[in-house]
Structure formats: structure tokens, C-alpha cells
Amino acid sequence: MRAGLDIGGTKTDAVAIDGAGTVRARVRLATGWGSDAVVRTVVDAVSALAAELGLPVAAFASVGIGIPGRIEPGSTRVRHAVNLGIDELDLAAAVGPELGLPVAVQNDVKAAALGAAALVGATGTLAYLNVGTGVAAGIVVDGRLWAGASGTAGEVGHLSIDADGPLCTCGQHGCVEAFSGGGAVARRWDRPGELPIRDVFDAADAGDAFAIELRDGIGYGVSAAIRALVLTVDAGTVVLGGGITMLGDRLMAVVGAELERSADASPFIRSLRLDQRVRVLPAGSPVAAIGAALVGADRDTEEVLAHG
Amino acid sequence: MRAGLDIGGTKTDAVAIDGAGTVRARVRLATGWGSDAVVRTVVDAVSALAAELGLPVAAFASVGIGIPGRIEPGSTRVRHAVNLGIDELDLAAAVGPELGLPVAVQNDVKAAALGAAALVGATGTLAYLNVGTGVAAGIVVDGRLWAGASGTAGEVGHLSIDADGPLCTCGQHGCVEAFSGGGAVARRWDRPGELPIRDVFDAADAGDAFAIELRDGIGYGVSAAIRALVLTVDAGTVVLGGGITMLGDRLMAVVGAELERSADASPFIRSLRLDQRVRVLPAGSPVAAIGAALVGADRDTEEVLAHG
Known part of the structure; x- marks a missing residue:
């Protein structure tokens, strides 16, 4: 099972997908403003997905995050995400220790x-x-x-x-x-x-x-x-x-x-x-969250993990 | 050694390149009008390149041809090349028997x-x-x-x-x-x-x-x-x-x-x-002919040869 998050300016859309790519759980949360609040949103979203599945957070193989802004290829660092109140933040380093999972980050449209x-x-x-x-x-x-x-x-x-x-x-x-x-x-x-x-x-x-x-x-x-x-x-x-x-x-x-x-x-x-x-696409289709989960899976497969 | 031809509406530019991609010979001919004349131009150009190198035509491993118009991937068929007076022509089938060489065809800009x-x-x-x-x-x-x-x-x-x-x-x-x-x-x-x-x-x-x-x-x-x-x-x-x-x-x-x-x-x-x-590019640079030679080499390597 893999978690994928689409962090938008006001809402965060999160899905859990299984090995076949099927969405097994979906939650939506308000996105916090500023680095600390965004980190909290990520942790809360992954926890909420796990709760909805009746599984521990450790059951996820990876977390993929789609977020506005330019992300250097292979990097997990978010820069100048003005709509989120983030100047600079290494998301994997910030959420990895608490989640204990590999984290990948990608631009939301690319995800x-x-x-x-x-x-x-x-x-x-x-x-x-x-x-x-x-x-x-x-x-x-x-x-x-x-x-x-x-x-x-x-x-x-x-x-x-x-x-x-x-x-x-x-x-x-x-x-x-x-x-x-x-x-x-x-x-x-x-x-x-x-x-x-x-x-x-x-x-x-x-x-x-x-x-x-x-x-x-x-x-x-x-x-x-x-x-x-x-x-x-x-x-x-x-x-x-x-x-x-x-x-x-x-x-x-x-x-x-x-x-x-x-x-x-x-x-x-x-x-x-x-x-x-x-x-x-049908309105409200969680493509960015699904794609983010795939980014996480891809990172995992390629063993270019960011363990925070 | 590989031959590459760029067949333009008025002139045909032909080069011979060696294994390192270096141009070893170059000739320019007037392009004939109509299918038969274009076929003749191809044969003449390859023969002239061979003569300039002091080698037989059989010394070429392949002939690549860049020509205006849409060429289906992997095809050697030219369609609706109005500037050349060609309605439809399989160039490899037409020149292959006379040259006895594998022939590849590509759109001139792509070449x-x-x-x-x-x-x-x-x-x-x-x-x-x-x-x-x-x-x-x-x-x-x-x-x-x-x-x-x-x-x-x-x-x-x-x-x-x-x-x-x-x-x-x-x-x-x-x-x-x-x-x-x-x-x-x-x-x-x-x-x-x-x-x-x-x-x-x-x-x-x-x-x-x-x-x-x-x-x-x-x-x-x-x-x-x-x-x-x-x-x-x-x-x-x-x-x-x-x-x-x-x-x-x-x-x-x-x-x-x-x-x-x-x-x-x-x-x-x-x-x-x-x-x-x-x-x-410097004016008059034979990029299309060089690229055509590479198309020929590529076909040869991939063993999707058109022997005519």
C-alpha cells in the first residue's frame, strides 16, 4: 500500500493505492499555512489514511507528495511555495522521522x-x-x-x-x-x-x-x-x-x-x-494524489530513497 | 563508410561518412523531377560519392535518404512530394536493386x-x-x-x-x-x-x-x-x-x-x-545529408533493412 498526497493551497487530497494502482482509501483535509502546519497536514493525512484502512502507518511502503512549485529532479526540497507560506522546506527531512517512511516529492502538475x-x-x-x-x-x-x-x-x-x-x-x-x-x-x-x-x-x-x-x-x-x-x-x-x-x-x-x-x-x-x-477528467478526480503515490512507488523501486 | 543524401527540390546534397561520423566525401547534384529522375539522382549521387572516394559502390554499408514529406516510421515510401514531382514511390525498392545496398528513408528535417x-x-x-x-x-x-x-x-x-x-x-x-x-x-x-x-x-x-x-x-x-x-x-x-x-x-x-x-x-x-x-548552423552545412547517413546506419544496426 502506498500513500499519495496532493497538497493544494486550501485543501490536501490524499489516497492510498494498492499494488494494482487501485484507490483503497481517500481523505481530504484543510491545508495548514506555513512550513510547520504543512508538515502537520502531511502527517495527519497519512495517519488518517491508515486509520481509514484499519492499518498502522508503517503499513505504507512509501509516501509521495505533489506540491505546487518547481522541485529539482530527485529532490524533496520545496522552495518559494508562496500559496502555502513556505519559503524553503525539505519535506522528506521534515516528515520522514515522524512517519518512518520513505518520502518522495514532485511538482503537483507533474504528479x-x-x-x-x-x-x-x-x-x-x-x-x-x-x-x-x-x-x-x-x-x-x-x-x-x-x-x-x-x-x-x-x-x-x-x-x-x-x-x-x-x-x-x-x-x-x-x-x-x-x-x-x-x-x-x-x-x-x-x-x-x-x-x-x-x-x-x-x-x-x-x-x-x-x-x-x-x-x-x-x-x-x-x-x-x-x-x-x-x-x-x-x-x-x-x-x-x-x-x-x-x-x-x-x-x-x-x-x-x-x-x-x-x-x-x-x-x-x-x-x-x-x-x-x-x-x-471527471471533476474532483484525485489524479495528482494518485500520481504522487506513483512517484513514491517509483522512488522506492529505484532505491533513491529519502529517509529523512 | 555510409552514404547520406539530402534530396531537395532543386539540389541533392550527398555525403560519405566514416565510422567516426567524419565526412569523407561530398557531392552536389541537380535533383531530377519526377519519380524516375529522382531514382536516377540517388543512384548518380551514390556513384559519384564512391568515385570521389576511389571505392566501389559496394563499399558503402548503407544509404540513408532525407526527403521532404511525411515518411511513416520504418517505411521507405515517399508520398505526395509535390516539389519533386512524386506522387508515391518506394525509394528503397526503386534504388535498392541497382545499388545492391540497404536503403533507409526519413523526412529531411528529421534527418x-x-x-x-x-x-x-x-x-x-x-x-x-x-x-x-x-x-x-x-x-x-x-x-x-x-x-x-x-x-x-x-x-x-x-x-x-x-x-x-x-x-x-x-x-x-x-x-x-x-x-x-x-x-x-x-x-x-x-x-x-x-x-x-x-x-x-x-x-x-x-x-x-x-x-x-x-x-x-x-x-x-x-x-x-x-x-x-x-x-x-x-x-x-x-x-x-x-x-x-x-x-x-x-x-x-x-x-x-x-x-x-x-x-x-x-x-x-x-x-x-x-x-x-x-x-x-553555418550556411550550407550538410546536416540533413549527415543525418540521413546516420538514419541509414541506424537501420543497419537495427537490422530492419530494406534490400529493395
Whole structure:
């Protein structure tokens, strides 16, 4: 049995998977703020998983943690995770002694890419496109994460697709993320409401011109990211995940319309059969936690353990 | 000794490389038009290489051919090579009997990517960005071509970077190729002259406003392709090749200016150190022929020979 945790800015999603990759337990906790509280969240989540299974914590072979931010390959050190109040923290060193288990750490989107590949069962090249507050992808080739030269593989959120487009927090104009990221859309929409993206879709349905522009921009950005992933790594499968999947079919309606528009314009783009490559994860699917558990398992198998 | 041929629309470039990958002979011939004439060009080129070395044709262990168009992985069949007057042709079957040698065929840009990786000696992920009549890239990982799901890996020429940009022959607007491809630029420039791209740069230097727009567009497209290759596969090295390299430093001045502009706008883009990843091949470098020879060698080693 292996534990996998997806530590988000507000919630931590944790799963226990067995040797066949089946989820045997799942718990969700509020994420604490700051290094000490995040460490406590990890320990509490693993303990809660064990309790749900009726097993001791020592029954887990490994703990894998997906967390926002850039993690050096093979490292367990988290840096500048501003949303979590962490400046720098070696998570394995911090939780290892208390748990007594090997701990692996991976960027949350990359972990989710591994989880998505396992869920979809895709061989070959799969891209996982996460559309949440930000936009980023993870690329998986034959079950392994694509590392790249410097850890920036899959950063399609910062491809500029319109030099005159909206300003991105990265400083460029017209990035995919500036069109489709939940944070960017909420800032541009700038009206009160708990779920700005859903409000935008609702207002667009009601005929609000600015909401229609924002909604269509979301579809434009996501479809451009899909095209970019196919025209570079030739991903056979592109899995859409992240917060935006709460929109379900409403999301795919605008993305599908944009894909269709580009296929109508270009026989070459049509030949890529982009619509047939795209799959949308069910909202709330614990891919990042599942992928994190696989990262832990992988570390364990490779015997590059971090025992804290 | 291995022969490698780069069959272009007007010229065929052929090299003989030894076991260490060193070019031992090089010949250039006019490419014949139509299947029979292309077959004759291949046979003539291999014979001329052998003559230059003072060896019989049978001294070659293999013949590798780079040719425009999509080649199915492992296939030696060329389809719809309109610039060569070929509708469909199994090149190995056609030239094999006369040469008595194993023949491998690969798309010319992909062959050039292998040749560029061998020349540069890069490990890890290298992207070869060919800017000629069209724009396309080949991606090489640890000396092997990135296959992808459907043979469209590296087709960054058809990434749209401006929905209101110039119409591309593919049907989309604002493709990288529509900004930077020699064919597209020549059509937009639309003035008599033997080397339209050079004319554009000359006229831009002389202050012609439209020429400046076209020249800066070339830099914009090439720099966008470089960013796309780094933000997806995280290529550690991006090698620029193709006809446009005849511009030498004048090309890198406009590409460098665009890379600098994006780095000035975005600390994230600056952190990628794009300028340090880019290398420009010397004009006339026979990378595609060298890469084709390596394709032939690879086939030979793998014993997936096509004896015609």
C-alpha cells in the first residue's frame, strides 16, 4: 500500500493505492499555512489514511507528495511555495522521522500527469493539461515523466498566442494562462462571487458581451495549448484536468468549438484529429494524489530513497 | 563508410561518412523531377560519392535518404512530394536493386535534426528548427528522434501565434511559418529578385517600412518557435538551420532582439536563458545529408533493412 498526497493551497487530497494502482482509501483535509502546519497536514493525512484502512502507518511502503512549485529532479526540497507560506522546506527531512517512511516529492502538475497516464492507461506520449488558477502541462512518455533540460517541460501556460492579448502575470502578453487561467479570468472579470469562472459562463449564457469574450478566450487558450502539445511532442492523448473541469460539458463545448474552428480553417490541423485526442477528467478526480503515490512507488523501486 | 543524401527540390546534397561520423566525401547534384529522375539522382549521387572516394559502390554499408514529406516510421515510401514531382514511390525498392545496398528513408528535417545533434554533440534534448521555404523542427533525445503518436512531432511551423496574423498556406492565420517561412515571406514581399529574404533584409536596412515589418516578423516567428520548443520539450539546445541561415548574423540580430524583448518583459522567460540555448548552423552545412547517413546506419544496426 502506498500513500499519495496532493497538497493544494486550501485543501490536501490524499489516497492510498494498492499494488494494482487501485484507490483503497481517500481523505481530504484543510491545508495548514506555513512550513510547520504543512508538515502537520502531511502527517495527519497519512495517519488518517491508515486509520481509514484499519492499518498502522508503517503499513505504507512509501509516501509521495505533489506540491505546487518547481522541485529539482530527485529532490524533496520545496522552495518559494508562496500559496502555502513556505519559503524553503525539505519535506522528506521534515516528515520522514515522524512517519518512518520513505518520502518522495514532485511538482503537483507533474504528479497529476503520472496519475492521469495511469488512469487513462495510455501508452506512448500523453500530455496532462492542468487548467486551474494557472495553466501548465506534464508530459508522460511510456509511463515516465518527461524531464527536459531544466525543469520547464510542459510550461505551455506561458506560450504567447497573441502579442496584443491580455497581460500575463509572467510579464508577457497573450499567454495561454492569461486567456484560460482561473486567476487571470477572475481578475479580468473582477466581480464578486465565489466561483468567478462559473459566473463568467453563466453570464455568457445570459448574453453578457464581456463574459462571452472571456469565455471564448478560455476556449481559445485551451485549444491553443492542445495544438501546441500535439505540434511539438505529438501527444496521442491530451488529458484536461484542474479546477476548470468543474464546468464539465460547458468547458468542452467552448474548447471543442475552437478546435473545430481551427480544423475548418486548416486541413492540416484537421488531419491531427485533435478532438479525438482530448479527454476530460471527471471533476474532483484525485489524479495528482494518485500520481504522487506513483512517484513514491517509483522512488522506492529505484532505491533513491529519502529517509529523512 | 555510409552514404547520406539530402534530396531537395532543386539540389541533392550527398555525403560519405566514416565510422567516426567524419565526412569523407561530398557531392552536389541537380535533383531530377519526377519519380524516375529522382531514382536516377540517388543512384548518380551514390556513384559519384564512391568515385570521389576511389571505392566501389559496394563499399558503402548503407544509404540513408532525407526527403521532404511525411515518411511513416520504418517505411521507405515517399508520398505526395509535390516539389519533386512524386506522387508515391518506394525509394528503397526503386534504388535498392541497382545499388545492391540497404536503403533507409526519413523526412529531411528529421534527418537534419539527427545530423545537427551529431554535429553539436548535444546530449539530452535537442531541437533542430529548420527555417527554409517552410518551418518545421525535429526533436532529438539522447541521439534518437522523438517519435510522437502520429508523425507530427516538431511541426511548430503551424503554431498560430497571432489569430489576426498573415494567412498561412495551411489555412490558419498567424502561423510561425506565415511569419518566418521563406515561401510566405517571398509571397508577401512579392517583388522580383533571386533571394527575396535577403532583399527584405536589405530593404529593411535601407528603411523600407514594409520590409522592416516582414523582417521583424521573421524574428518574431523564429523566437516564438524557440520559446515553444523550450516551453514544451524543454530543449536544452535549439539549433537553427535551413536556407535562412544564409543571413548569418543578420538573422540572429532580429531573432536575438525578439528573445531579448520577451526576456525583458518576463522574468520567467529570462530564467529560461533562451539566448544561451540557441546555436546557428553555418550556411550550407550538410546536416540533413549527415543525418540521413546516420538514419541509414541506424537501420543497419537495427537490422530492419530494406534490400529493395
